Amino acid sequence: MKKATKTAALVLAMAMAVSALTACGGGADQAANTAGTETANADAGQAVATKTEGVLTFGTNAEFPPFEFVAGSGVIDQYDGIDMAIAKQIAEDNGMTAAIENMEFDALLIALENGQIDAVIAGMTVDEERKESADFSTSYYTATQVMIVKEDSDIASAADMADKKICVVQGYTGEICVKDMGYSYEAFKKGTEAVMELVNGKCDVVVIDSATAQKYVDDNEGLKIVEDASAFENEEYAIAVKKGNTEMLNMINKSIEAMLADGTVSALGAQYTEAVTE
Ligand code: GLN
Numbered sequence: 001m002k003k004a005t006k007t008a009a010l011v012l013a014m015a016m017a018v019s020a021l022t023a024c025g026g027g028a029d030q031a032a033n034t035a036g037t038e039t040a041n042a043d044a045g046q047a048v049a050t051k052t053e054g055v056l057t058f059g060t061n062a063e064f065p066p067f068e069f070v071a072g073s074g075v076i077d078q079y080d081g082i083d084m085a086i087a088k089q090i091a092e093d094n095g096m097t098a099a100i101e102n103m104e105f106d107a108l109l110i111a112l113e114n115g116q117i118d119a120v121i122a123g124m125t126v127d128e129e130r131k132e133s134a135d136f137s138t139s140y141y142t143a144t145q146v147m148i149v150k151e152d153s154d155i156a157s158a159a160d161m162a163d164k165k166i167c168v169v170q171g172y173t174g175e176i177c178v179k180d181m182g183y184s185y186e187a188f189k190k191g192t193e194a195v196m197e198l199v200n201g202k203c204d205v206v207v208i209d210s211a212t213a214q215k216y217v218d219d220n221e222g223l224k225i226v227e228d229a230s231a232f233e234n235e236e237y238a239i240a241v242k243k244g245n246t247e248m249l250n251m252i253n254k255s256i257e258a259m260l261a262d263g264t265v266s267a268l269g270a271q272y273t274e275a276v277t278e
Contacts (some may be wrong), residue, residue: 048094048247050118056098058089059117060084063190065215066272067123067237073264076100082268083121086140089264090239090255104189106171109133112242119252121134121239123209125173125237135243137252140265145174147226148198148206155205158231164204167194173235174207181231195220209235211273226245 037218051057054185060083062068062136067083074080075088079100101117108120112134112186125143141157149155158181166185178185186203190192195216206213210225217223239256243250259265 023186048251051115052098052276054096054097054101056094057088057101057116058087059101059103059108059120060087060099060122061108062100062102063105063192064123064209064212066211066217066269068121074238079164079270080209081175082141082265082272085272086239086256086259086265087119087121087238087269089259090252093258103170106168107270109240111217113260115242118248121213122242123237124239125209125235127173127176130240131245133148134240135245135249136240136254138248138260139238140256140260141237141269143209143211143235144229145177145207145232146228147228148195148212148223149204149226150198150201150214150218151222151224153204153224153226155226156228161205161207165202167197167203169194169205169208170250172208174209177232178207191216195223198223215271 022061029254046254060068060079062070062081064071064081066081068079068081070078071080072249074079075084077100079102085102087100088098101111103111105122106122106162108117108122109130110277111117112120123141123143126139130136147155147158147161155161161181165185166178168178168185168187169191170187170189173186177185185207186197186207189207190195191206191212194206194208198206199222205226206216207218210227213225217225239252241252256265
């Protein structure tokens with residue numbers, strides 16, 4: 001796909017992060033209400049309590065380009081990506097600095113419950129199960145699951161995966177979707193590992209989030225993306241906070257909504273799609 005088209009698609013996805021469709025296994029039902037939002041303010045009166053005073057500590061899994069990845073120098077220490085820039089802005093809007101704790105995706109909501117981190121920003125899809133252990137912010141991005149296959153693959157729809165070797169990443173919504181479809185699969189710890197299996201011909205298809213899939217297809221020869229909107233519904237990414245921490249949630253929502261309203265989120269989407277496809 002042409003770069004300009006991809007960028008336009010991502011910007012559109014950002015702008016459209018308002019739908020309330022249900023992802024397979026999910027159910028993002030909160031609305032991203034951006035209209036008429038006040039600008040996030042740095043001097044909100046009472047400071048929101050954080051793990052470390054003056055520092056807003058986000059948990060992430062920096063294996064998910066273009067949202068979070070490790071770079072030579074990133075926006076927060078070595079961490080770069082759309083989510084990292086959003087995290088930094090939220091901290092700055094509130095007179096704090098942002099810090100990142102990088103961990104496995106599966107560990108994020110546990111770390112949140114334990115108070116090890118103040119919030120999770122990890123391209124995390126809102127779903128009913130996760131909502132039982134955390135509260136989610138206004139969503140800032142709409143994604144879908146897609147299939148990455150070899151260019152000569154005969155897989156044209158999700159149903160075609162039935163007799164194929166499927167790779168997913170452990171704990172991602174891709175795994176939940178494939179499990180719900182009743183297919184057997186192999187789960188890897190990292191997206192790059194699953195994609196290497198595909199490149200090496202050891203699996204036939206990788207099911208993963210759309211923007212991340214695009215990054216892997218750009219980086220590896222001979223791969224393509226197959227979409228199936230009837231099998232994979234839209235998912236909403238949002239920031240998670242500890243259940244019941246409404247002060248933190250309100251603070252984050254104010255910033256997110258301002259960034260959606262003034263185009264910051266869309267601009268970051270465009271910027272990081274370019275950056276990771278060079
Ligand atoms: N959106 C997917 C999920 O929430 C993947 C997120 C990620 O890998 N960081 O499961």
